[in-house]
Amino acid sequence: MKSKSFTVSGMHCAGCAQSVEKALESVNSVSNANVNLAAEKATVQYNGGIPSDRELQEAVEAAGYKLVVESGKSDKLAQKRERDRQNLDSAWRNLVWAWAITAPVMIWMGLKMGLGIRLPNPLIEEILITLAAGIVVFKPGRATLISAWKSGIRLNPNMDVLIAIGTVTSLSTGLIVVGHLLGWFVFPIHSFTGIAAMIMAFHLTGRYIETKSRGHASDAITKLLTLEAETARVIRNGREIEKPARELVAGEVMMVRPGEKIPTDGEVIDGAGSVNESMVTGESMPVRKSKGDQVIGGTINQEGAIRVKALNVGEDTFLNRVVRLVEEAQGTKVPVQEYADRVTAVFVPVVLLLSLLTFVSWMVFPQLFMPVLEWAGEIVPWVEPGMGRLSHAFFAALAVLVIACPCALGLATPTALMIGSGLGAENGVLIRRGEAIQRLQEATHFVFDKTGTLTVGEPSVTDFVFLGNKEDEDLIMRAIHSVENPSEHPISRAISRHLEEQHPEFAEVKNFTSHPGMGVSGTVGGKKIVVGNRRLMQLEGIELDSPAEMKKKELEERGETVVAAAVDGNPVALIAIADTLKPEAGETLEQLRSRGYKTVMLTGDNHRVAETIAGRLGIDEVLAEVMPDQKEDKIRELQEQGHVVVMVGDGINDAPALTRSDVGIAIGTGTDIAIESGSIVLVDGKLTAVLKAVELSRMTFKKIRQNLFWAYFYNVVMIPVAVIGLMHPVLAEAAMAFSSVNVIGNSRRLLKKKL
Secondary structure: OEEEEEEEEOOOOHHHHHHHHHHHHOOOOEEEEEEEOOOOEEEEEEOOOOOOHHHHHHHHHHOOOEEEOOOOHHHHHHHHHHHHHHHHHHHHHHHHHHHHHHHHHHHHHHHHHHHOOOOOOHHHHHHHHHHHHHHHHHOOOHHHHHHHHHHHHOOOOOHHHHHHHHHHHHHHHHHHHHHHHOOOOOOOOOOOHHHHHHHHHHHHHHHHHHHHHHHHHOHHHHHHHHOOOOEEEEEEOOEEEEEEHHHOOOOOEEEEOOOEEOOOEEEEEEEOEEEEOHHHHOOOOOEEEOOOOEEOOOOEEEEOOEEEEEEEOHHHOHHHHHHHHHHHHHOOOOHHHHHHHHHHHHHHHHHHHHHHHHHHHHHHOHHHHHHHHHHHOOOOOOOOHHHOHHHHHHHHHHHHHHHOOHHHHHHHHHHHHHHHHHHHHHOOEEEOOOHHHHHHHOOOEEEEEHHHHHEOOOOEEEEEEEOOOHHHHHHHHHHHHHHHOOOOOHHHHHHHHHHHOOOOOOOOEEEEEEEOOOEEEEEEOOEEEEEEOHHHHHHOOOOOOHHHHHHHHHHHHOOOEEEEEEEOOEEEEEEEEEOOEOOOHHHHHHHHHHOOOEEEEEOOOOHHHHHHHHHHHOOOEEEOOOOHHHHHHHHHHHHHOOOOEEEEEOOHHHHHHHHHOOEEEEEOOOOHHHHHHOOEEEOOOOOHHHHHHHHHHHHHHHHHHHHHHHHHHHHHHHHHHHHOOOOOHHHHHHHHHHHHHHHHHHHHHHHHOOO
């Protein structure tokens, strides 16, 4: 499954997002579409043919919105800033237009209601107010009306439909009253024309505040984009030439002086420096870099001049990959959002029906509501019991229309996810899939791969015990070195490094075979050499005698991995390999256990070694002697027992297990395939970042729950108040706008949190 992400403009509520999703999914070859309202991002997934950008644009435009195809990665920051500026400017212009006309209308209505001041001619007065309200509704409110029309004719009504119906019908009461005053017909209804202008003005005010807040909510992406260096100093023919960083080519050598940003990912080929990598790891301490070390574009060289050879450029840089990962996460959905989406999908039609039922109820059963209205009329200034049945019915139905708010429901989850994922990126925790936020909350077991995850991942030989004749040592060591050298397994590399100084030359190896999870074998000088663990020895029919078994047990009890070497079926050596535990491993596991999680170690080592290491770390359960292709099965077994499993790993062998687990946490210093398989990536490879991920999940999901609670609570409380006629439509619209802003503001409080 492949995906593309785009920016979509013109969305205002959950209904808009769902309209865009349906439009995108109508395009051939698109199997699924996710739209993040808060981030204004659409992500389409496809299996077969690649959908063209033009097809997607036409589908979205037909739904009444605009899909933006960015012209290039290097211009992304400028494009985003320009889009944000245009959206904010447009919202501000509409706001100013609306209030420039509505404010005088409100003042006049206040004078008329409070002091009894009015024009001598009621007809002129009503015409002027109706004209002013009409300008507000059809000029600054034009985009709202167009959006309502387009979503309505596609039978997927959004929030704008409620506002449009509320304002247009309110405006129509003014026209009816004007006709009544002209003597054309008798229609006893109160004029709500001024309310039409005020509803639209408050609606546009909420739209402006929401636009501004959403711009701030996406600051995380903006911050990441601003980290890119603008220029690079390239060395050519002994001279330094300055050029735009986006034009760098892999292989070029750059000079980076103290205080300068490293223009792109690369390798230090000369000099030494201290590099501040806090922007990608969240760690404030600078990291010493010297020849052979890799550096990340956008990080700052604080001390010492270094020459760096460019490795990854353009879209392939680490920083751009991080931006893509964060954008992908913001284009995914948390499972709890599915329920909110089902509600918002029917929200507007239900509200329209409820508004109609409110109107009918007032017309048919006014006696049910009037006692409450008469009581409230003495304490609530906008309640007028003497308006008449039709006017009361219209007033209550109008309030129901404009107070119902699917916007808050639509923003509740994506705003928290957007800000949470940005906060994580700033602290070295990349959330690749939004569902990980919720699943991490439900986790019961943390399963850790051993090599490279709990350990440093660079094992070394600690003991080399010969079992054969001393005079054959050199030949045996040379043969073992020769058969181990072709293998890339960490244990093979450790043995090769250990033997390299004494036996730098290799003999020719025939029939070399790598036995995954067991060892290697091959023929050297006509003799079959086998180096591996107990399973491989048993497979080859090789047995250790009692003294060798005792020595092997002694080494394993020290927590070392022991492999045997055999020549033509006869054991000749025991090789003990140890891998240093990461210094933070013990603290991380202790913290997880103190929070109630069960910890599990998954390893190919034998039980004795695994239990020794587990004892040092206080691990609850050990799954040892697990072949690489069995890791996924072990995760599945835990899940079948009813556990929610988090897998932490770093290698190629861990990829299936990372994918199978409920939440896969990939160590960022591991292989690309492991990173791609994880739903959360720890950039700096430190295990303490697992605790950061857990805390980030807790804080983000807490905000999601709070947002959903207040969005539902607002509607549950406010709609009944509107039904019985106690809520003024203008106050209802103001409250509706506030509820959306409140959800965004609550999510933004995450920015003040520390991981």
